[in-house]
Amino acid sequence: MTSKLRILQIQNNFNVNESDLAEQIIKGLDRDHVDITTAFLKKKPRPDDQVSAADKSVYFDFSSKQLKGLQRYLALYRLYRFCKSYQFDVVICHRFKPTHLFLLLNRFLSFRLCISVTHGIGDFDRRYRQKVVNRLLRNNWRFIGVSEAVKNDLVKHCHSLNDQNTLVINNAIDIQRAHDVQHSREKAREMLSIDPQRFVFGTIGRLVPVKGHKYLIDAARMLKDKYPAMQVVIIGGGRLDQTLQKQIDEHQLNDVVKLVGWKDNALQYVRAFDVFVLPSLSEGMPISLLEAMSGALPTIGSDIPSIRPVIEKVGKLAKPENVESLAQVMESYLQMSPEQITQSGEAHLKYLQANHAIEDYRRHYRQLIEQV
Numbered sequence: 001m002t003s004k005l006r007i008l009q010i011q012n013n014f015n016v017n018e019s020d021l022a023e024q025i026i027k028g029l030d031r032d033h034v035d036i037t038t039a040f041l042k043k044k045p046r047p048d049d050q051v052s053a054a055d056k057s058v059y060f061d062f063s064s065k066q067l068k069g070l071q072r073y074l075a076l077y078r079l080y081r082f083c084k085s086y087q088f089d090v091v092i093c094h095r096f097k098p099t100h101l102f103l104l105l106n107r108f109l110s111f112r113l114c115i116s117v118t119h120g121i122g123d124f125d126r127r128y129r130q131k132v133v134n135r136l137l138r139n140n141w142r143f144i145g146v147s148e149a150v151k152n153d154l155v156k157h158c159h160s161l162n163d164q165n166t167l168v169i170n171n172a173i174d175i176q177r178a179h180d181v182q183h184s185r186e187k188a189r190e191m192l193s194i195d196p197q198r199f200v201f202g203t204i205g206r207l208v209p210v211k212g213h214k215y216l217i218d219a220a221r222m223l224k225d226k227y228p229a230m231q232v233v234i235i236g237g238g239r240l241d242q243t244l245q246k247q248i249d250e251h252q253l254n255d256v257v258k259l260v261g262w263k264d265n266a267l268q269y270v271r272a273f274d275v276f277v278l279p280s281l282s283e284g285m286p287i288s289l290l291e292a293m294s295g296a297l298p299t300i301g302s303d304i305p306s307i308r309p310v311i312e313k314v315g316k317l318a319k320p321e322n323v324e325s326l327a328q329v330m331e332s333y334l335q336m337s338p339e340q341i342t343q344s345g346e347a348h349l350k351y352l353q354a355n356h357a358i359e360d361y362r363r364h365y366r367q368l369i370e371q372v
Contacts, residue, residue: 004035005372008088010098014043014059016050017265021146021171021287021361022094026053028362029369037086041067041075041098058082067097076104083109090369091115096123103136112372117144121282121306124157134160142368146171149305167368171287172361175353178294181268188272192260198231201300201330202273204266204288205280207238207259212279212302212320214240217247217257219327224256227334231255232277235269237262270295274341275333281320283307293352296345300329314344314351 007029009022016023026036038052044059045051066075079101083091092115093099099116106114124130137158143166145151151168155161182188189196201220205211213234220232234244234257241259248257263269266288270276276292276299283306290310292299299315301307308317316332319325333341 004033005090005369006086006088007034007036007090007092007369008039008083008086009036009054009092009094010039010041010102011094012041012097014040014045014049016045016052022092023053024172024174024358024362025092025365028366030366031055034369037088039082041101067101072101076101080105080108089113090372092117095119096129100129100132103132103141106138106140107136111140113369114138114141115144115368116141117146118150118154119146121150121153124154130158133158137161137165139165141165142167144169147306148309152305169361169364169368170356171290172356172358173287173290173294173352174358175294178267178291181265182271182295183268185271188269192233192235192258192269192272194231194233194258194272197229199227199229199334200231200233200273201275201277201333202233202235202270203277203279204235204270204291205278205286207234207236207240207244209240210281211236212281213244214247215321215323215326216277216279217244217251217253218323219330220256221251221253222323222327223331223334224253227331230330230334232257233273234259235261235263235266267291270297273297275300275330277326277330278302278307279318279320279326280304280307286310290352290356293348293356296342296349298333298341298344299348300326300333310356311348314347 011022036054037056037058038054039058041060041062044061051057062075065071088111090113091102091111093102094117102114137160143154143161145154145168147170148168151166154166194200207213216232223230245259248254270292276297278286278289278301280302299311301311301315301317302320303317304320316329318329
């Protein structure tokens with residue numbers, strides 16, 4: 001009887017939920033032929049937290065201090081003993097910290113395949129990170145970008161990475177699950193206290209500068225007098241909460257722009273919007289955009305490399321950090337009939353099904369691992 005392939009998937013912080021793409025990799029593998037361990041360098045689950053679908057879960061519970069400087073070598077030794085004991089064939093690392101540690105461990109352990117998944121543009125802007133990859137990369141490594149833009153960014157910054165060892169596996173979502181958790185337009189608006197008669201531009205994301213919310217608020221200010229039924233709704237929390245509220249107050253936009261705060265499983269509210277807007281200055285592959293498309297919503301996104309290929313065939317693009325451009329694109333939707341809005345949303349959903357279905361995502365990882 002052939003022994004099972006032993007796979008370790010390792011992440012920096014514990015975070016498991018239904019839309020977690022690391023979990024989707026696990027769900028895509030043939031459990032009769034693989035044994036999967038999922039591990040987290042930092043944090044561990046609380047009693048009511050969802051846990052991984054892997055055969056075994058390990059929580060190292062390192063502190064940030066233990067993963068830096070000289071203390072990092074104690075953590076490395078612990079990881080070495082752990083991997084030596086389990087004799088993993090394949091390691092899947094998400095983000096830089098796990099990748100760095102296993103680039104080092106790969107020199108002393110016999111992994112058949114190591115995979116590094118990079119989730120954002122700019123993760124390898126730092127010279128130190130570039131030097132780590134260029135110095136420690138071996139032939140058994142494959143780097144994955146979650147979009148073509150992320151892959152190009154990797155190859156651009158690390159001369160050891162190329163089209164042979166760096167691949168694209170587009171982020172995806174489980175469309176059926178998304179449909180199952182989404183409330184109807186009427187119910188979602190009721191839960192968010194949104195007037196059913198308003199035309200709502202909505203967005204979901206952390207309230208941080210890179211998400212570009214201040215430009216969305218200014219665009220709403222430009223349009224409010226001409227389109228009094230328009231409203232902008234922002235779901236999310238973060239360090240700019242008070243700053244954005246001050247911007248709203250100063251321009252007397254409290255009836256126009258609504259900050260509803262952080263919401264658990266925000267996907268359930270997405271159909272409260274008429275159009276989804278992502279005015280980000282930088283993204284890897286924004287899951288929130290795919291989730292909006294799963295709700296058959298038209299979209300607006302910043303014209304940046306990671307967003308452009310996702311929506312350029314069905315949605316609309318605005319120049320990043322350009323209030324006039326964003327307002328102009330928003331107005332183009334405001335001038336559409338309800339039937340045109342519906343048709344645009346349906347086209348978004350069809351495009352999502354053809355290009356970002358979770359079944360394709362699982363298959364690409366399964367094929368990569370099956371090469372072993």
